[in-house]
Amino acid sequence: MIPLATVQRLAARPHAPLHHLDASETAVLRVDAARQVTEADRQWIGFAATLSPDDLLKSLRGWWRCDAPSVAAAGALPVTVSGYVVAVLTGLETWEKNERGRHAFPQARLAGYVTDLATPAKTLTATDAADRELADLLLGTRLASHSGGAIAYVSTRTTD
Template identity: 55%
Template sequence: MTTGQAGTALGCSIPTVKKLVATGVVPGVREQGRQVFPLAALQRLQARPLADLAGLGTGEVAVLRSDAPARVEEPDRQWIGFGTALDGTQLLAALSGWWRCDPARVAAGAVLPVTVAGFVVAVLTGLTEWESDGAVGTTARFRFPKARLAGYLTDLTAPANATTPTDPEDVRLAGLLLGTRLPSVSGGPIAYVTANPTTDTADEGE
C-alpha cells in the first residue's frame, strides 16, 4: 500500500501516516522510491480498538499529540517527540514538557496518553506537580517534573509494553491504553477528550 492508500484506510492524511512511520512503530515499511506500507500492518492497525476511557474513572483526560522525534538543544533533554530509537529515559524527558496547556486540567485526569496519528504509543503518569517557564497567560509552557513513563510501544502492530512499571496503577493504565485508538482534535500538542471519544475525528491534522 502507498502512504496515501494507508491514510485513506486509517482515516488520516498522508503527512500523518508519514509521521507515524517516522516514529518507528510500524515494522516492515520499505523505501522503494516511495514508502510502501505493508498490507498486513495496515490491517492490524485498522483492527486496533478505541480506548476505553470509562475505565479511567474521570470525565476528561488530556492527550499529548506527539510528533516524530526531533533534536533540541536544551539543558534537560536532547529530544522532543516520540520514537522507538529513544530509550525510556530519553522518551520521558522528550514527552513530559514543555507544553502550552492548562496544567491543573492535565493533572486532574491523572494520566497523559501520548498519541501519534490517533494511536496511543506511550502513557505518562505522576502528573501531580508542574513547573512554568515563567511566561504569562496563553504563552506559558509547562512541564511535569515528577512524570513517570508507565508504558510505551516499539511495535504498534503487536502492542506490548516496552517498559516494566512497578506501580500497579501504572500497569493497569498502560494495559488499558497502549495500542488503542484515541482520536483527538486540537490546535496544539495538548488536546482534551471526554470519556467517550467516538465523536471526534481520528485525523491528527499535522
C-alpha cells in the same frame, strides 16, 4: 510503503478504554516522530520506540499551553502519534508554570510505551501496579483527538 495487512491491523485496533479513567475528560499529548534537539536537558523531542526509557521520558516532557489541573485530573497522560497511544505518562500531580504561561510536569513518569505499534509490543516501565495496569489498557489503542496544539482534551465518557 506500509504493507496492506499492517494498515488493516492498525485500522482494526480498538479504541482507548477511557472510561477506566477517574475523570470526565483526559488530556492527550500529541507528538511527532522523535527528532534531535540541542537542549541542556535532552537530546530528543517526540516519540521513538528505539529511545531508552530515560531518553523517551525526557523527549516527552515539555512546556505546554494547557489547563494543568485538567491534565492532572485523569491521573495519566496518553501520548499519541497519528491517533495511536504510543506512551503513557503518570505522576502529573504537581506542575510548574513559566513566564510564557506554559506548564510542565517535572514529576511525570513513563508508565509504558510501545516498541512496535503494528503488533503491538508493549513495554511497561511503571513500578506502581495501578500505573502499569492503566498503561497496559491504553498502549496501542486508537485515540482520536483534535487540537491546534500539543495538548488536546477528550471525553472519557464516549467510546471514541
